[in-house]
Structures are given as C-alpha cells and as structure tokens.
Amino acid sequence: MSRVYNFSAGxxxxxxxxxxxxxxxxxxxxxxxxxxxxxSHRSKVYDQIIKEAEADLRDLMNIPxxxxxxFLQGGASQFFAExxxxxxxxKKAGYIITGQWAKKAYQEAKIYGEAVExxxxxxxxxxxxxxxxxxxxxxxxxxxxxxxNNTIYGTKFKTLPNTKGKxxxxxxxxxxLSEPIDVTKYGVVYxxxxxxxxxxGVVIAIIREDLITDDVLPGTPTMLxxxxxxxxxxxxxxxxxxxxxxxxxxxxxxxxxxxxxxxKQRNEEKAKVLYDFLDESKLFKGTVRPEDRSLMxxxxxxxxxDLDAKFVKEAEAAGFVNLKGHRSVGGMRASxxxxxxxxxxxxxxxxxxxFEEENA
Ligand SMILES: *Cc1c(COP(=O)(O)O)cnc(C)c1O
Numbered sequence: 001m002s003r004v005y006n007f008s009a010g011x012x013x014x015x016x017x018x019x020x021x022x023x024x025x026x027x028x029x030x031x032x033x034x035x036x037x038x039x040s041h042r043s044k045v046y047d048q049i050i051k052e053a054e055a056d057l058r059d060l061m062n063i064p065x066x067x068x069x070x071f072l073q074g075g076a077s078q079f080f081a082e083x084x085x086x087x088x089x090x091k092k093a094g095y096i097i098t099g100q101w102a103k104k105a106y107q108e109a110k111i112y113g114e115a116v117e118x119x120x121x122x123x124x125x126x127x128x129x130x131x132x133x134x135x136x137x138x139x140x141x142x143x144x145x146x147x148x149n150n151t152i153y154g155t156k157f158k159t160l161p162n163t164k165g166k167x168x169x170x171x172x173x174x175x176x177l178s179e180p181i182d183v184t185k186y187g188v189v190y191x192x193x194x195x196x197x198x199x200x201g202v203v204i205a206i207i208r209e210d211l212i213t214d215d216v217l218p219g220t221p222t223m224l225x226x227x228x229x230x231x232x233x234x235x236x237x238x239x240x241x242x243x244x245x246x247x248x249x250x251x252x253x254x255x256x257x258x259x260x261x262x263x264k265q266r267n268e269e270k271a272k273v274l275y276d277f278l279d280e281s282k283l284f285k286g287t288v289r290p291e292d293r294s295l296m297x298x299x300x301x302x303x304x305x306d307l308d309a310k311f312v313k314e315a316e317a318a319g320f321v322n323l324k325g326h327r328s329v330g331g332m333r334a335s336x337x338x339x340x341x342x343x344x345x346x347x348x349x350x351x352x353x354x355f356e357e358e359n360a
Contacts, residue, residue, distance in 0.1 A: 005344040008322035009151055009335040010195040018249045036245045041238050053248030060254055063183050071234040071244050072203040076173045076192040079203055080108035083169055085220040090140045094118040099126040099150035126153040128289040132161030143167040149175035149294050152326040156294040174296050179264035187211050196337045198247035201240040263338055267295040270342045274298050277349045283356040301331030320348050
C-alpha cells in the first residue's frame, strides 16, 4: 500500500486509522454478517450508529440541548436554499460576501427574498475578511449569513461579525471541527462533511430549536423543511447511512486525539510551518492578509503561472498531490485539514525549499 500526501480541498484526506477500521468492518460489521452499506436504516444496529455519532458530535462541540443536530443530504449547496426557505419570515436577510461560496449562498437567497450584501472583500480578490463591527443591518432582517472559512481564498473569520442581535447563520464546511466554537453564538451552524469530517454526501446542521418551525416559505419541499428532518431524527427517509457511519468514526478519532482544543493546537502548529516558510521564501508568497489566514486552506503563488504549473507537476511526482489552486485564484493551494499529519506539511515545505533553490 502506498499513500500520498493529499492536499485536496475536498473531498479530502481522512485519518488512516478510520479508513483501516472501516476496511476491517467492511464485510461484517461487528458480527452482524453484513456491511453497514447493506443494512436497514431502521435496524437496531444502525440506530446505534447514528445515535452514537450524534452523541459524540454533541460531546466534541459541546452542543447545548436546545440545538438539534441534523444529518442531511444535498451538499452545502442545497443548504444555501434551505436557509431562506426555513428562515426568511420577513423575506430579508444580510450576507457577508467573502468568496465564491458566500456569493453562491447570497445568489440562492435572492430567489426567495431580498438578500442584502452587508460587506464584501471582492475588491481584493477575497484576500481578506472585511470589517464587520458595524454593518448596515436593519431591524427587518431575518438573519445574517457568513461563510466562516473560505475554502477557495484561504481566509477565516477570527472574530464573528457584530450581527446587532440578529441570528447568525454560518457555513463552516471547511473548518468544521478544526477548533472549538461557541455554538450559542449561532442560530445555525452547518457544513458539508467532505472537507474535514467524512465522505461527500452528508451535511451536518446544528440548528437552534426555536428556528425549526412549520412557518416556512410556501412551496418548500417536505424534505427541505428542517422540521421534517428534526421530527424524524434525520430518518424521515433513507439518510446517507454509510457516510454518517464514517463521520461517527471520525468523531471517535477526534475524541481519542483529545478533542477540539487539541486539534486547534495541532492545526495552529501545522499551519505555522507553512506560513512561516511562505513569509521568508523569496519564491513563494501567501495570498492572504496575515491576520485573516485560514488554518485549513493555504493558497500561495510564485507570481509566474508557468513556474506554478511546474511546481504542481513536480510536487505530484514527489507524492504531494492536489496542490493546484482553484481556477479562480490560480497558483497553488494546500489544504491541511485535521487528518493531514504535521509531517506531511514539513515534508511539503522541505520540497518547496528544494524547488526554490533549483529555480532561483
Ligand atoms: C465545498 C464547499 C461548499 C459546497 O459544498 P457542496 O457539498 O459541494 O455543495 C460550500 N461551502 C463551503 C465553505 C465549501 O468549502
């Protein structure tokens, strides 16, 4: 077996321990003679898998009792529509545009009501987080929406915006479980799991109970109404069973690692190795304002598109894969999620140093 260092932005690297455990249980899950993929989602065995996953997530994130945890499908992109469908009582909401994912959510919301751009960092290719201390939030807005970690551009909200008392909705797809958060500061925290938690096909949404009601926009499909999912403990229909099972294994791995405080520390140390090198390198440069840098996604460039391409190609040959930047930014991007070992980043930096010497 030969594993590469996978810097993909998503679907992304998973802990080897988790993959191995899933492989061991593939043919026969704990003596039931079948794979988790083959069992009824209404079975006792599966009920324990999904209940335990929820309990472990609640434990990891310290989720208060007045928040529901939903395991959903449709990706984060479908949730862009679910937010206005379930929350736009006044048909008006504020969006902070910090990149493509925030913009897509904003455009989706416009289908359902008045989505107002409260702030944007589009003027500098989303390379920073705008000042959100005094936004033009009006009383009639149903919520304020952010994308907390911007996967493509490599920025992260280090402090949450001042929502002036309005409900905060946050897409945490690419920073989910990378550090502790205070769930009580949000109305809704959600994300697709394929960045930092598990296989594509699962969205986890943590929603304050009072926001889950029958009062949704007319025409909201049954499946997209949070109340349907909450009343049925995410088992209204067949959930993405296998994906949830893998997420559950990752939650157990995170607990074993010491929880989110420990992950935060590890992620900070790991990111520092790369950022410190980018700050001293004469060839490579980070593209993000230092104070807004993400711990998870690190975009960088040489300033020369041909050299960038050469780097990506040689890196791949050396076992460092998926380093090509998003097509809208160019250059490179190293995604260094929870499951990327520090050693992977150290070896990448050693490779970058060598490339810099060879191409000086
Ligand atoms: C990847 C990503 C999305 C889109 O996720 P899908 O599951 O593909 O719909 C949305 N938001 C953020 C922050 C992402 O990183």
